[in-house]
Amino acid sequence: MSSIFCCSSPSPYRPASLTHETKFSPFVAWAKQSESSPSAASASFFQDPNKLPPYAVQFVRQVNFGAIEAKRYFIPNPEASGGGPEFVEITEQDLIAGNFQKLNSYKNFKCTTHNKFFEVNLYQKDPVNRHHWRLNIARPASDIDL
Numbered sequence: 001m002s003s004i005f006c007c008s009s010p011s012p013y014r015p016a017s018l019t020h021e022t023k024f025s026p027f028v029a030w031a032k033q034s035e036s037s038p039s040a041a042s043a044s045f046f047q048d049p050n051k052l053p054p055y056a057v058q059f060v061r062q063v064n065f066g067a068i069e070a071k072r073y074f075i076p077n078p079e080a081s082g083g084g085p086e087f088v089e090i091t092e093q094d095l096i097a098g099n100f101q102k103l104n105s106y107k108n109f110k111c112t113t114h115n116k117f118f119e120v121n122l123y124q125k126d127p128v129n130r131h132h133w134r135l136n137i138a139r140p141a142s143d144i145d146l
Contacts, residue, residue, distance in 0.1 A: 004031040004059060004072070006114040013108040013117070020055075020105045020122055026085035027057045027074065027120065028107070034087075045075060045090065046098040053078065056090065056100050056123040064110065064117045073123075100125050 010032070018024065045053055053075035062068040073095060074087040100123040109118040 004034055005109070005118065006061075006111050006116045008032045009113070010109040010111040010116070010118060013110040015107075018105055018107070020103065023055050023057070023122055024107050024120060026076075027087060028109075030085050030087055031059065045078065045088070046094050051078075052098050052125055054124075056095055056098075057087070058102070058119075058121040058123060060119040060121070062117050062119075064115045069116075095123055098125060 045051075055075070057074045059070075059072045059074065060068060061070045061072075071092075073090045073092060075090055077086040077088045103122040103124055105122045107120045109120070110116070111118075
C-alpha cells in the first residue's frame, strides 16, 4: 500500500471550477484520506463493452519542478458498498483496452511542506470535446452536422 497524496493537506494550484467538477471532487476527497494498492481484477472492469466505467482518473505525482515519481490510474468502484466514493486502481493497459482517451480537463495541487506537485487528469471512452470539434482525423470536419 502506498499513499496517494503525500499528506492530507495539498492545496489547489490555480484553482478553477470546471465542467467535470463532479468527477474531480469525489476523487480528490477520497485520495486525501486513502491509500491504494493495484486491483488484481482491474481488467475485469473493461471486458464487457456495455459496462465500462464512466470515466478514469490519472494521478501524476512529482517533485515540484522535478522528476515524476508515479503515474497511477483509478476508476470509480462499481462494487462500492456505500459510505462514500471509492476508487479502484487500474493499469494503463486497462485504459488502452477500454479505448479511453484523455479529456482536456485537469486539476493541479501543490504541497509546499513536501515539495510535491500533483496533476489529476480525466479519461473517458470516446470523449467529445465541445471546444475542438475536430480533435483528430477520425472525425473530419465534413461529417459534423450543425
